[in-house]
Amino acid sequence: MYRARLAQVFGADPVEVERWVDGGGPVDTQAWLLPDCSELSLAATVEAAGRLWRCDMDPDRRHLLAALPFVPAVLGDWLTEWAYGTSGEPIEASGPAGRLVGRADVERIDAAWRAFAEIDHRFGGGLVRAAVVDHLHSSVMPLLKGRYDERVGAALLSAAARLTQLAGWTAFDLGRHGAAQQYFGQALRLAKAADDPQTAAWVMTAMTYQAIHLGQGSWAVRLAGAATETARRAQAPPEAMALLLGREAWALSLHRAGASSDRTRTQVERLLAGADQACADGTGEQDGAWMISGDPTTLASQQSRCWTLLGDHRRGVAAAERALAGLAGGSTRALQLARVNAAEAYLGLGEVDQAVEIVRSATSAAGSLSSTRLAERIHGFVRRLEPYAATVQVKEFRAYLAAALAS
Template sequence: MDVKRWLEGVQPRPATATFIAEALSRKAGVKFSLEDVGMGGVITPATLELGLEYTAAAPKVGSQLLGLTRRDLAEDPLAVEATVVPSAWTQPLLTWLLSRPEPLPAGNGIQVNVGDSDIRAVRMTTQLFMKLDFQFGGGHARAALAQYYVRDVSPLLEGKFTEAVGRELFSAAAEVAQLLGWTAYDLGRHGLAQRYMIQALRLAQAAGDRMLGGRLLGNMSHQANYLGSFQQSIQLARAAQEGSKGIASSTTMASFLAMEARAHAGNGDDRACSYAFREAEKIFDSRNIGDDPEWISYFDEAELAGEGAHCFRDLRKPLIAQEFAGHCLELTDPFYARTLSFIRLVQAATYVHQSEPCQAVALATEAIEIAGSLKSKRYLRYVSDLCTDLAEYRETHDVGRFLEMVATKYPAL
């Protein structure tokens, strides 16, 4: 009965699949992998860890990403609940930082001929998914994004293309993988996000896209800071800066410096944070939007102000944080619901830090209204952190009502 189900495409448990591959290997005298026996979709701890490898063979990255996305789509607990391995950031950081231009062999696949129009389609589709992420959170349309990689992007990587087209293709595919990683991070799937980001960085390196590689290191820095790995966050942000000097646009470099400032703030280093943030402001003021890639278009004056608000909130400098938060709220397009919710909650925290809990509650209530049905674990953490800050004021009428409302609306908290 089990064999019949497997032949019909039902995947066995990881341990069973491994036993089958081992038994067939002993019988044939040849080492068979899970992919060789048609069970590559089965996830095991060993196959999941391939996502942490920064492979020397660039063409292998596409298949490793395909494995991740399939497991992501299957909601396999080993993938969804994978943990972050902090030490796994080190090799990609150093390898990317010290890398030199590498030859990218032309594709010789037979399934599809890849041209410029295919790459434009990938980039435009990625931008559409990116807008959905900003407006509705990383949990919205993630399955569609993963399916898009599996069905539309992965076959292109196996297709036929010239070296020049191949570099653009790898860069475009890296953008898709970056967004898969970012949305996984926003949804709280941190181990999966780390693996997507590492593979995306390898694609960017193969493409020779140093600016996009810097962005991926900046994203890794953002995640490391969120998880409390402040020193690694600083290193990742600095690697983004050093590895793209003379190449990154001013806007992009300002975003890398802002990530470093955020990490210093999380680490409680006021002086280093202020220095990095001033440098970010200085470089941002000299920017020419015409130099920017499309994917950095979100990083405008409002976004930089928002980074400042986070920095000075973490440093417990509420008045300065409020100034940045107010500037951000004035300039942010209402389209960016997640950003507006974040900044309202940052602003609320600064009022708690000044012992004004009722004002904090008023702002937090606005943030929750703006968020609506936002699917973002990061947003929920902002709410949770604020509730923790407000706990000492729970006997205050307004605070008590707010805490009750949050408990009703977000029972998981």
């Protein structure tokens, strides 16, 4: 029984626990990483991030990090630390052993981040995550422990936060939700140390997306609201506000799904209208200081999720079709997720043929992507087909899916 209890406590596979007990490797409780809001100094922030990266690089501890569960209550600690924490010290390091860090070093981190993010977007998190973590551990950490003035230090911490967020995002895409949560939290701490609300708002939008994906509606609303408020205070450009307002509407739709009212619909419509207006007010060019940008295609995708959750499937279908039109011709993960959105909206209308036809395209493309999140969305759609299990279309699709999985 104690072995089963160990497996439950660490969120690990019982087989792994057997290996530990039989001497295959120690259970390192440092892998159970919880936020410590009592120490917000620069040194403590860097050490906490480095400990996470080391854990992910160590073969004997990586499996524990991957097995961590998502803990909703931890989100409150991260938000409190962002809103009220203070380090009380300047951003600079001058240790005698560290190398001198300059702007060129920061630019190289951001160049790596852009390259890794493009691979993630096109092919999924599984293809690039190990490289992101290795870069954080082997290239970014020595810089954080180097010598720099306040200006370079702030830029360095922001760059480290962005790359840490990407490591969390790729973990999320692979279904490693506890690990993703830890990376998002450390990214938020680094953004706090840099006094960088732009990056912090971006991190919180990723945290919102994860909470939505996991059905944590109340937390999604809190995270989305915090991201929007942070961006407003930092005078975010319209393109950034468009995405944030759209995501806030999506979070609210999830939170009120199944018990929606006219008031909920009015709130969602107001947020979506604000997102549309912000998008129209934008210049069409992304502000270099802001990673967040909501274009019409992204907004249409979020609108589709909102209306489908609230049961307004006709509006959900219309928005989903706009999103698909904007993504036409591509083969990215975003296109396949948009196809699943459209399939769910059509299924809500009872148009089973159209729904199955659309999701079949996403299924065939999923094999070339390394994205557990996409696979989970497809399997979630398949479960929704159960009321139509006796129809020819569904039987044929399930046979096709079984053959695709077997190959």
